[in-house]
Amino acid sequence: xxxxxxxxxxxxxxxxxxxxxxxxxxxxxxxxxxxxxxxxxxxxxxxxxxxxxxxxxxxxxxxxxxxxxxxxxxxxxxxxxxxxxxxxxxxxxxxxxxxxxxxxxxxxxxxxxxxxxxxxxxxxxxxxxxxxxxxxxxxxxxxxxxxxxxxxxxxxxxxxxxxxxxxxxxxxxxxxxxxxxxxxxxxxxxxxxxxxxxxxxxxxxxxxxxxxxxxxxxxxxxxxxxxxxxxxxxxxxxxxxxxxxxxxxxxxxxxxxxxxxxxxxxxxxxxxxxxxxxxxxxxxxxxxxxxxxxxxxxxxxxxxxxxxxxxxxxxxx
Amino acid sequence: xxxxxxxxxxxxxxxxxxxxxxxxxxxxxxxxxxxxxxxxxxxxxxxxxxxxxxxxxxxxxxxxxxxxxxxxxxxxxxxxxxxxxxxxxxxxxxxxxxxxxxxxxxxxxxxxxxxxxxxxxxxxxxxxxxxxxxxxxxxxxxxxxxxxxxxxxxxxxxxxxxxxxxxxxxxxxxxxxxxxxxxxxxxxxxxxxxxxxxxxxxxxxxxxxxxxxxxxxxxxxxxxxxxxxxxxxxxxxxxxxxxxxxxxxxxxxxxxxxxxxxxxxxxxxxxxxxxxxxxxxxxxxxxxxxxxxxxxxxxxxxxxxxxxxxxxxxxxxxxxxxxxxxxxxxxxxxxxxxxxxxxxxxxxxxxxxxxxxxxxxxxxxxxxxxxxxxxxxxxxxxxxxxxxxxxxxxxxxxxxxxxxxxxxxxxxxxxxxxxxxxxxxxxxx
Numbered sequence: 001x002x003x004x005x006x007x008x009x010x011x012x013x014x015x016x017x018x019x020x021x022x023x024x025x026x027x028x029x030x031x032x033x034x035x036x037x038x039x040x041x042x043x044x045x046x047x048x049x050x051x052x053x054x055x056x057x058x059x060x061x062x063x064x065x066x067x068x069x070x071x072x073x074x075x076x077x078x079x080x081x082x083x084x085x086x087x088x089x090x091x092x093x094x095x096x097x098x099x100x101x102x103x104x105x106x107x108x109x110x111x112x113x114x115x116x117x118x119x120x121x122x123x124x125x126x127x128x129x130x131x132x133x134x135x136x137x138x139x140x141x142x143x144x145x146x147x148x149x150x151x152x153x154x155x156x157x158x159x160x161x162x163x164x165x166x167x168x169x170x171x172x173x174x175x176x177x178x179x180x181x182x183x184x185x186x187x188x189x190x191x192x193x194x195x196x197x198x199x200x201x202x203x204x205x206x207x208x209x210x211x212x213x214x215x216x217x218x219x220x221x222x223x224x225x226x227x228x229x230x231x232x233x234x235x236x237x238x239x240x241x242x243x244x245x246x247x248x249x250x251x252x253x254x255x256x257x258x259x260x261x262x263x264x265x266x267x268x269x270x271x272x273x274x275x276x277x278x279x280x281x282x283x284x285x286x287x288x289x290x291x292x293x294x295x296x297x298x299x300x301x302x303x304x305x306x307x308x309x310x311x312x313x314x315x316x317x
Numbered sequence: 318x319x320x321x322x323x324x325x326x327x328x329x330x331x332x333x334x335x336x337x338x339x340x341x342x343x344x345x346x347x348x349x350x351x352x353x354x355x356x357x358x359x360x361x362x363x364x365x366x367x368x369x370x371x372x373x374x375x376x377x378x379x380x381x382x383x384x385x386x387x388x389x390x391x392x393x394x395x396x397x398x399x400x401x402x403x404x405x406x407x408x409x410x411x412x413x414x415x416x417x418x419x420x421x422x423x424x425x426x427x428x429x430x431x432x433x434x435x436x437x438x439x440x441x442x443x444x445x446x447x448x449x450x451x452x453x454x455x456x457x458x459x460x461x462x463x464x465x466x467x468x469x470x471x472x473x474x475x476x477x478x479x480x481x482x483x484x485x486x487x488x489x490x491x492x493x494x495x496x497x498x499x500x501x502x503x504x505x506x507x508x509x510x511x512x513x514x515x516x517x518x519x520x521x522x523x524x525x526x527x528x529x530x531x532x533x534x535x536x537x538x539x540x541x542x543x544x545x546x547x548x549x550x551x552x553x554x555x556x557x558x559x560x561x562x563x564x565x566x567x568x569x570x571x572x573x574x575x576x577x578x579x580x581x582x583x584x585x586x587x588x589x590x591x592x593x594x595x596x597x598x599x600x601x602x603x604x605x606x607x608x609x610x611x612x613x614x615x616x617x618x619x620x621x622x623x624x625x626x627x628x629x630x631x632x633x634x635x636x637x638x639x640x641x642x643x644x645x646x647x648x649x650x651x652x653x654x655x656x657x658x659x660x661x662x663x664x665x666x667x668x669x670x671x672x673x674x675x676x677x678x679x680x681x682x683x684x685x686x687x688x689x690x691x692x693x694x695x696x697x698x699x700x701x702x703x704x705x706x707x708x709x710x711x712x713x714x715x716x717x718x719x720x721x722x723x724x725x726x727x728x729x730x731x732x733x734x735x736x737x738x739x740x741x742x743x744x745x746x
Contacts, residue, residue: 001458003460004458004460004463004464007460007463007464007716007720010720011720011723011724014724015724015727015728018724018728019731039681127736128736131736157736160731162728162731162732163731163732163736165732166731166732166733166734166736167681167682167685167732167733167735167736168681169732169733170681170684170685170688171681
């Protein structure tokens with residue numbers, strides 16, 4: 001039995017040594033130098049090179065591919081789109097905002113793109129969205145808190161430097177090699193394809209009620225508080241979907257009421273109903289049922305810009 | 318996964334009935350009484366399997382044929398049912414055949430059925446292997462058993478979380494959206510499913526065998542590098558060996574095996590595989606999958622493919638590739654959710670195959686998948702083809718070698734393993 005225990009102890013010791021060394025060398029000499037890609041590089045770009053940004057766009061892929069900061073001329077200064085594919089739910093964005101503040105990326109305004117239907121379901125586990133932020137584990141207390149809420153397994157594993165780079169190593173190496181060829185950009189990524197109309201999804205209408213006690217609403221409140229504490233003007237932006245496949249008028253209304261009551265400083269620009277952006281009704285504007293293509297994104301960004309114009313006009317008057 | 322406490326009672330009841338049936342078989346001198354108790358054991362276990370696993374399938378088919386209009390029974394399949402039912406059945410049959418003694422201690426017999434590492438997804442252990450180990454009062458956990466078992470466990474973990482769960486990303490994306498995929502994407506999806514199911518299932522088996530070995534129990538191997546097989550017959554000798562040998566011993570031989578002429582041999586092979594397919598799940602897709610394998614086995618027997626030993630390495634590789642492609646075609650039925658879907662996928666693979674239509678979907682996931690497959694087959698071919706874990710341990714620097722291998726695999730699991738992996742595919746059976 002002593003022999004077995006000795007073997008286990010030595011193995012654990014070697015793993016810990018490798019883990020610490022890897023965390024130090026890989027993060028410092030490779031990861032921190034990447035400035036592109038969704039394994040942390042684009043986050044490094046935001047956190048290290050955008051300290052002078054005036055406004056930021058946060059959200060999911062629907063923010064990344066819909067909102068072009070270069071067309072938002074009614075917002076003063078330079079903007080950056082920090083939307084991310086696949087994982088950019090509100091929990092991810094709250095942690096990202098905390099990281100931005102830690103790294104002194106403090107914009108005057110934030111456009112937070114939201115989809116109300118994402119607040120209808122309580123996520124069972126959300127580590128798949130936070131795992132993109134694990135390399136910054138030591139920098140954000142909010143990140144550590146959310147990981148802890150996700151269960152003991154995740155909070156244990158997240159202490160491992162190796163695990164923090166789980167699924168990212170090859171991407172980081174690739175992005176490290178091409179780090180010198182990355183041009184300065186505003187984060188907006190247009191989608192070039194046009195949707196194949198035969199691939200329309202079934203349109204869902206029976207959304208579950210909003211769960212105001214869910215972790216998503218807690219994250220939304222955290223996001224709001226962080227903005228308030230740092231004097232950042234917060235806008236909630238709702239973007240449309242093809243054939244209104246993600247639009248629920250009732251849930252929209254409930255959500256608006258909640259925000260007006262609990263977050264009075266927030267301004268909402270609600271374009272989730274396709275009727276408010278009739279120019280986007282045709283399939284030629286869409287890449288798929290939930291994402292606008294390049295042409296559609298340009299139209300949408302102009303509509304959004306006009307909305308900001310009207311908003312500022314109304315507030316000045 | 319659900320926990321339904323009453324299901325434990327069903328398990329205990331079947332254990333009790335089989336325990337007493339086997340005891341009466343051994344104690345009685347009257348052949349009729351022996352047979353009656355054999356049937357009691359068989360009906361008892363098969364009834365549980367039928368009710369939970371096949372009742373709704375049976376109802377669907379009756380309704381489809383318009384014979385009866387019966388409502389579905391909303392029931393959740395108890396986890397691992399198919400595995401411990403087969404384990405219990407083999408015990409009762411072996412006692413009846415006189416090849417093993419009936420267990421006299423209910424606790425030991427219950428331990429045999431409920432042995433936790435293999436309870437939910439095998440390997441299907443035989444009483445003659447496991448019962449003597451459970452009876453042994455001088456049972457000890459040794460360093461060699463621990464290290465070999467631990468290494469086997471880590472190897473299984475690597476297969477599951479690094480290879481199977483990562484490959485499943487591509488497989489799911491392609492199969493769940495098959496009408497928008499080209500033949501080449503579907504072919505790659507099917508190839509990756511072959512890897513996924515192998516690593517998922519053999520990964521579980523390795524972990525089960527490893528955990529048992531760490532505790533000092535030796536289970537039989539369940540997989541022996543099946544994708545290097547040079548015939549379908551050889552493939553089935555290397556794939557899910559505990560089920561293959563079960564089907565051979567209790568179905569194929571009971572049907573008459575190869576003793577009653579050529580035609581009946583083919584019929585018996587085909588029937589055995591058909592039932593083997595149905596064992597996997599209550600769906601016609603599994604029946605077709607089993608039937609296809611039965612057909613290939615019969616054809617190989619007819620043309621005596623196994624009598625021909627390829628002389629060169631090139632020929633061996635061609636044979637292995639031919640087996641792998643045939644097996645891949647059968648996996649389409651295993652993975653597809655309906656017969657129509659499987660046929661459409663095969664049609665697209667064979668008629669719309671062009672390299673321009675191939676989509677990688679996610680370069681990072683795809684590269685990781687390919688890298689993990691490369692490591693998997695590299696280790697299997699160069700290390701495990703010639704050495705078992707016991708063999709590695711027995712080498713001069715065996716302890717260092719196994720610890721080094723474990724360390725390497727743990728690092729791969731931490732760096733590349735799916736953090737939110739799916740449950741094991743075979744848990745549904």
